[in-house]
Amino acid sequence: MSEMNQTWVLRQRPVGDIKEGDLELVETPLEPLKDGEVRAKTVYLSLDPTNRIWMSDVDAYLPPVGIGDAMRGGGLAVVVESKHDGFQQGDVVNTGLGTWTMYPTLQGEGLAKLPILPGVPLTAYMGPLGATGMTAYFGLMDIGKPKAGETVVVSAAAGAVGSMVGQIAKIQGCRAVGIAGSDDKCKWLTETAGFDAAINYKTEDVGAALDKHCPDGIDVNFENVGGQIMDEVIARLNDFSRMPLCGLISTYNATGPVPGPYNFSNLLMRRTLVKGFIVIDYFPRFPEGIQQMAQWLMEGKLKFETDVAKGFENAPASLSRLFEGKNLGKLVVECSPPPA
Amino acid sequence: MSEMNQTWVLRQRPVGDIKEGDLELVETPLEPLKDGEVRAKTVYLSLDPTNRIWMSDVDAYLPPVGIGDAMRGGGLAVVVESKHDGFQQGDVVNTGLGTWTMYPTLQGEGLAKLPILPGVPLTAYMGPLGATGMTAYFGLMDIGKPKAGETVVVSAAAGAVGSMVGQIAKIQGCRAVGIAGSDDKCKWLTETAGFDAAINYKTEDVGAALDKHCPDGIDVNFENVGGQIMDEVIARLNDFSRMPLCGLISTYNATGPVPGPYNFSNLLMRRTLVKGFIVIDYFPRFPEGIQQMAQWLMEGKLKFETDVAKGFENAPASLSRLFEGKNLGKLVVECSPPPA
Structure with a gap:
């Protein structure tokens, strides 16, 4: 695989609103996969208010992202290469508390593959089921x-x-x-x-x-x-x-x-x-919550919207939509075309 | 009974600290007791921060004391006259959510007579057991x-x-x-x-x-x-x-x-x-709380102090001790000699 990876790295802590230069888009060559690992291509990156908390050096519920470290975040990604028996190309996975990176390398062990629910679009896993x-x-x-x-x-x-x-x-x-x-x-x-x-x-x-x-x-x-x-x-x-x-x-x-x-x-x-x-x-209770929300969703009781920004390179700028109150529903960045 | 009663009446709502003139000491003749009533003489008046809340026209957990109404409060009193079979002269009762009055007239029905516990002084009922x-x-x-x-x-x-x-x-x-x-x-x-x-x-x-x-x-x-x-x-x-x-x-x-x-x-x-x-x-659970606190008290595990101000006429002035942080332990006003 000769493609380069792209990752957003925190260069300095924002003062007030996020500004250009706070994050930098860094290119690195992809390392060969090791046994048990899975490589995925990010489809949707989840943008949430908590991303902003993680950029500040405050005593929050997780340590802040370090200066020079990849920005923390997650979303949905499609498997492009697998060295773990449980996954194959085309599987859609949730990258959880990962990083803002185009080609995350993930441990197959404990990785969550999305269930297939009739009539439920992929974006639901970023919203009601996410x-x-x-x-x-x-x-x-x-x-x-x-x-x-x-x-x-x-x-x-x-x-x-x-x-x-x-x-x-x-x-x-x-x-x-x-x-x-x-x-x-x-x-x-x-x-x-x-x-x-x-x-x-x-x-x-x-x-x-x-x-x-x-x-x-x-x-x-x-x-x-x-x-x-x-x-x-x-x-x-x-x-x-x-x-x-x-x-x-x-x-x-x-x-x-x-x-x-x-x-x-x-x-x-x-x-x-x-x-x-x-x-x-509530992580240990997610299965209970997902089951109930999926049921309501399939019964037509939950409407949801997804506010889709385009392009991995626009992730930091798109985050500001949350603080300006521009998004309706779940804000995501579409980084590559979702699988059909 | 020819004695006059004394009651502290709210004349105006305090602005900031309580000032002279906010409350007035009013004398009224005692009415004859009706059947089922008990007349008591106040021994200790309980002074608590909440007294100050009740004087303000704010949306608190109880309506404020009305202008011209007797100040709300309670304490311990000794029965001086009874027209209720359950009480006789000398009984000590808790006046609960009563008023700042020297001779409260109380309904015998539902009135709480203090239990007698070995080695427990009366002031404990204003503190750990109150x-x-x-x-x-x-x-x-x-x-x-x-x-x-x-x-x-x-x-x-x-x-x-x-x-x-x-x-x-x-x-x-x-x-x-x-x-x-x-x-x-x-x-x-x-x-x-x-x-x-x-x-x-x-x-x-x-x-x-x-x-x-x-x-x-x-x-x-x-x-x-x-x-x-x-x-x-x-x-x-x-x-x-x-x-x-x-x-x-x-x-x-x-x-x-x-x-x-x-x-x-x-x-x-x-x-x-x-x-x-x-x-x-928590009123319905008071028996549980009193039982546990009384047990600890009798086991010597709870120390308590009572800060005794003297004289019913000094009740408003004494209340300020709470806000000036002068009291150690429970602040009370001794209005008449406690029974031996």
């Missing part, structure tokens, strides 16, 4: 514990996680209210995804809109964003409410200290349960 | 879920709740570290109450002291105070830590918005569980 789907499922079901008739609010509602949270809430018999950043997203949430209401935080008074759309208060706040919107939601929590703390995307690019919610004391008064979680904590 | 003891017990055991070998940090550690939290943590086999506001309090915590370490937040660098005294990080933060100290603790939480959110006394006198913890995002990264709670939520 890490973001599992984030929504376990965060809502295990921490939020929604009961029929309750009101569930989710921020970044048109994103990969938020869009699933609202739909799972509906399946549980709840009222689902989403907060998103454009009229198009809000329209998608109510007209396609079946949310009861959607609030455009860029044009509406979020507090007033929450009052209107959550007449019985808020029982579950699935938090993805933080900042002022979170404060408005916390102010309207019901007694014994639950708040799965999934993300705080509004703060990841911050260059200085960010105050916590001004309504923090309401968490005490309302006896709210707040629980931070990271989807990898 | 609401503050139950707050410590259920907050730590039910939310904090301390495991042997873990590190438990508690703020306002020399207060009625905090002092019990650390001692229960020790009984559970944990390392107990208290944060308090004077060298005398810290000395009491380590030398009498058996805490492993105590930090004087007024004279020490709290972050550096936590680093020193919590070499393995912090597994449980029993939060009573809020503000900057809470931030220092949150910064040092371990993965899967728990944070019973019991009080935020540093904020109760605030006259403007108070930012939440600047380290809020660490609750996500560390997958911390934060749970607001109010002791009255």
Whole structure:
């Protein structure tokens, strides 16, 4: 195999937004495969808010990516060469917590081959059946514990996680209210995804809109964003409410200290349960989550969108779509044509 | 009975600290008792941070005290007259969520008479066996879920709740570290109450002291105070830590918005569980808590102090001791001589 590999390497830690020069695209010759290894070609690279966390030298849930190291990330790839009995050319695999590299070399041992489900497109494995789907499922079901008739609010509602949270809430018999950043997203949430209401935080008074759309208060706040919107939601929590703390995307690019919610004391008064979680904590339970989400998907109960950016070389620039709120649904970079 | 009754009435809502004129001492003639009623004379009035919350027109866990209404509060009282078969003169009762009144008229139905336990002084029913003891017990055991070998940090550690939290943590086999506001309090915590370490937040660098005294990080933060100290603790939480959110006394006198913890995002990264709670939520489980605390008390495993202010007429002024951090242990007002 004479082809060169391409890898995005972290050259310096971004200050605020990611800028050119923070990451560098490096070419290296491909090494010959060893026994037990599999070589794949990246089809979709998953872009997630957590990529940005990993670039900062902060005390997060995983160590930061080292300067000079390949950027951490994963996605779907198709096997191009195999020295492991379990895999052959054309198999589609999930590269998990891998790196931003065009031709990842993977250990066959423990590698996940995608199941084939009737009528389920490959992109579903990046969304409802991927890490973001599992984030929504376990965060809502295990921490939020929604009961029929309750009101569930989710921020970044048109994103990969938020869009699933609202739909799972509906399946549980709840009222689902989403907060998103454009009229198009809000329209998608109510007209396609079946949310009861959607609030455009860029044009509406979020507090007033929450009052209107959550007449019985808020029982579950699935938090993805933080900042002022979170404060408005916390102010309207019901007694014994639950708040799965999934993300705080509004703060990841911050260059200085960010105050916590001004309504923090309401968490005490309302006896709210707040629980931070990271989807990898639920890894042992993924089969359960995937089975349930796949069933709902095949029953037509889960709608999802994939926001496809093109070209491995555009990965860093595409990541900014998340922070600018441009994506609808799961953001991926298509790095090579998906198998038919 | 010709004696007059005295009651503290809320005249205006305090702005910041309680000032003279916010409450007024009102005299009224005692009405004749009706069948089923019991009249008692207040012995100890319980002063707690929550009294201050009730004076503000905020959305708390109970409605605020109305302007012109008797101040809410409770304590221990001795029966002086009874028209209920279950009570006779000299019985000591817990007035629960009553009012700041010298001669409360109580319904005999559902009224709690204190049990007699050998060697247990009356003041124990205001502390370890009272609401503050139950707050410590259920907050730590039910939310904090301390495991042997873990590190438990508690703020306002020399207060009625905090002092019990650390001692229960020790009984559970944990390392107990208290944060308090004077060298005398810290000395009491380590030398009498058996805490492993105590930090004087007024004279020490709290972050550096936590680093020193919590070499393995912090597994449980029993939060009573809020503000900057809470931030220092949150910064040092371990993965899967728990944070019973019991009080935020540093904020109760605030006259403007108070930012939440600047380290809020660490609750996500560390997958911390934060749970607001109010002791009255545990009321149905009080017998369980009292039984366990009484057993530990009789075994000599719980030390407690009572900070006794004198005179019903000094109740409002004495309340400020809590906010100035002057009390060691449970703050009460002795309104009449305790029965022998």
